[in-house]
Amino acid sequence: MPGMIWLSHPLVVLLLVALLGAVLLGATVLFWRQAPARSKIPRAQKRREEALRRMAALAERLRQQEPELDPKPILELPLEMLVQKMLADELSLESVLCSYLEEGHDSSCGLAQFLEKPAAKDGVIVKVLKAQGAIPFVKTNISQTLQSYDCSNPIYGQTLNPQNLKKTPGGSSGGEGALLAEGGSILGMGTDTGGSIRIPASFCGVCGIRVTGYRLSYSGVASAVKGRKAGITVAGPLARDVESLALCLRALLSEHMHRLDPTTPFLPFREQVYSSNRPLRIGYYESDGFTQPSPSMARAVKLTSRLLRDAGHQVIPFSVPRTEYAFFHLYQGTLFADGGATLLEKLQGDIVDPSMKNTVNSLRLPDSLKRFLAWIWKYIEPRVSQIFEMLCGVGTPKKLWELHQAVEEYQQEFIAKWRSLDLDVLLSPALDPAFYIGYPAKANTSISYLALYNLLNFPAGVVPVTTVTPQDEKELAFYKGYYRDSSDKNFLEAVRGSVGLSVAVQCIALPWEEELCLRFMKEVETLVKNQMEPK
Ligand SMILES: CCCCCCCCCCCCCC(=O)O
Known part of the structure; x- marks a missing residue:
């Protein structure tokens, strides 16, 4: 055969051998570089299995010692009531959740290189919570x-959404959201760079708040990417109700935290702001003009703004300035000011989780290729x-400073708009309903409603207000998205099949106004609850 003759040419054979050699060499180098990860991960998995076994044994012992004990009514108590009962010695429950750096434990961030490096001491938040009686x-x-x-991560795998096992609980703090939703805990701490507290809270039907940067200490919180000065990662609690979030912030915003970490302002929890009941001037928007809201997201804002108006608050339309510019x-x-170098460094020699592959593979491309792809995609x-x-x-420190300046200017533009309407707080969609597993990576522009407040550094929290109805699901048939691109298409696929799943709204306040943000969240929660309860 002529083809076989061609193949037997010595140069072609040489080339084929060289190619095979290169592939083998590449695979060997990759295998060798991932060797530490491959040995650490099974050890971490074994430690988790042992911990679960110990937990099951303890639960069994408790069952035998106290056969009459029914934990369900205790676990269903709101944190506030639980505290009251404990203070009155009616209960002695030892369980407050915390996922921050705790002495003697790894904080892996889902990364092999963070394994087997247990924290030498408790982080500030853990210290303050423990001093107040919390037991992580x-x-x-x-x-x-x-x-x-x-x-999802290669060490512990994918967490599922308890409301629908085909859906993700959201992330990054998805384990907290899922555990709270199942009644396995009463309070959790998360971190938020672009919605990581608010997304799992809304996907799982619980509450969560991202506070103004630096109001809570970040000392002792593990993070894969540190050092950003804009779009910073902040800490915040997740819980089943707003009162529990308030209780947590009341405990944390103390002199103790300020003493342990003087970089946090000494700004104790302002009770009078939280408990005030003066009517509010509330701005609201159903759409940011960038991510078309799902029918349930839009309906949740409509429903909430109507309830607020009926309750005597003033509700005023608001429009977000220049969302596309702000988002990209x-x-x-700011998120990728270093071209992803820090993130890639943390993943060196690690197994990249499928949920991160898209981002990591794109970041690994040479800049010239990224620019070329940017040019081609402009037309597609x-x-x-x-x-x-x-x-x-961004390229150079000068460009980074210019970017920081642009962020500050945008913040001032946004605040000026807020002030021109004389608003107290703002109401917006969150991100709902929960996505199918694997979809967050495919629809990464849809976090625009949440990431905006990371950029602005405003306190923002989510409260579940409704669930997806068959009518919401039907209306998805008309969903096109504003750009009609792959991200819009993936968003549509991600939120399908969600009847009965939770839908939240986002409540926003100006920087350092966490108490007002919580008060607004509480108002929304109460109005929704009253409206659901038969009169
Ligand atoms: C093709 C690569 C696309 C990269 C898009 C980046 C998406 C950013 C998601 C950020 C999620 C932040 C979660 C958080 O709040 O911690």
Whole structure:
């Protein structure tokens, strides 16, 4: 055969051998570089299995010692009531969840290189909570590197959403959301760079708040990417109700925290702001003009604004300025200002989780190729083009300062708009309903409603207000998205099949106004509850 003759040419044979050699060499290098990860991961998995076995044995012992004890009514108590009962010696429950650096435990961030490096001491938040009587009892799962809003990593696997096992609980603090939703805990701590507290809270039907940067100490919180000065990662609690979030912040915003970490302002919890009942001026928007809200997201805002208006608050339409610019140029610009170098360094020699592959593979491309792809995609999908542009990083310290300046200017523009309407707080969609597993990586522009407040550094919390109805599901048939691109298409696929799943709204306040944000969240929670309860 002529083809066989061609194949037997010595140069072709040589080339084939060289190619095979290169592939084998590449595979060997990769295997060798991943060797530490491959040996650490099974050990971490074994430690988790042992911990679960110990927990099951303890539960069994308790059952035998106290056969009459029914934990369900205790676990269903709101934290506030639980505290009252404990203070009155009616209960002695030892369980407050915390997933932060705790002495003697790893905080892996889903990364092999963070394994087997137990913290030498408790982080500040853990210290303050423990001093107030909290007992951390479990560390919950997160997304690899925390830079994704799914909840999967190669060490502990994928966490599922208890409301629908085909859906993700959201991330990065997805384990907390799932555990709270199942009644396995009463309070959890998460971190939030682009919605990582608020997304799992809304996907799982619980509450969560991201506080103004630096109001809570970040000392002793493990993180794959540290050092950002805009779009910073902040700490915050998740719980089943707003009162529990308030209780947690009341405990944390103390002199004790300020003494342990003087970089946090000494700004104790302002009780009078939280408990005030003066009517509020509330701005609201159903759409940011960038991510078309799902029918249930839009309905949740409509429903909440109507309830607020009926309750005597003033509700005023608001529009977000320049969302596309804010999301790509400012938010993603700060997120990947280093071109992803820090993130890639943390993943060196590690197994990359499928939920991170898209981001990691794109970041690994040479900048020239990223720029070329940005140019090509401009004519196919402009939003993908902007992502590739941002993944190149800013380049020089001067450019970084210019970016920081642009963020500050945008903050001032937003605040000026807020002030011109004389608003107290703002109401917006969150991100709902829960996505199918694997979809967060495919629809990463849909976090725009949440990431905006990371960029602005405003306190923002989510409260579940409704569930997806068959009518919401039907209306998805008309969902096109504003850009009609792959991210819009993936968003539509991600939220399908969600009848009965939770839908939240987002409550926002100006920087340092956590108490007002919580008061607004509480108002929303109460109005929704009253409306559901038969009169
Ligand atoms: C193709 C690569 C696209 C990269 C897009 C980046 C998406 C950013 C998701 C950030 C999620 C932050 C989660 C968090 O709040 O911690």
